[in-house]
Amino acid sequence: MTSVAIFVDIQNVYYTVKESYRRNFDYNKFWAQATANRNVVKAICYAIDRGDQKQREFQNILRAIGFEVKLKPFIQRADGSAKGDWDVGIALDAIEYAEQADVIVLVSGDGDFDLLANKIRVKHGKRVEVYGVPQLTAASLINEASAFIAIDEGLLLS
DSSP states (O other), X not given: OEEEEEEEXXXXXXXXXXXXXXXXXXXXXXXXXXXXXXXXXXXXXXXEEOOOHHHHHHHXXXXXXXXXXXXXXXXXXXXXXXXXOOHHHHHXXXXXXXXXXXXXXXXXXXXXXXXXXXXXXXXXXXXXXXEEOGGGSOHHHHHHSSEEEEOOGGGBOO
């Protein structure tokens, strides 16, 4: 059976889906699609922790589906700007699990991941599937993926 490792950039998915469709991503439908006839080696969702109850409930739903949830504190800078992304953490985990999985699934439209997709595909010889909102996914990332799967009506909550 094909093995898969899944890495979800929650902030990217949340904002791109909201901007494009005014709806929410359906993690259950995604899980069913990405894991069909596959052995899950690892599945991680990466989020920023703002400490509110609604967010904790969402994280518990993700855990019940089968995801590990990694949290990083939200940092508000003195100048009013904010910091809170998981790009380096996602890249490190994806490279680590590329050794164990046949397929790496990355859910993000962030073009910063094009180098990661290339390295996993070329150096590790693995299939890289990228899920993203078509109009908001970097062309460079789509080009480096083995397959691009559009987040569209079929992967949204009703």
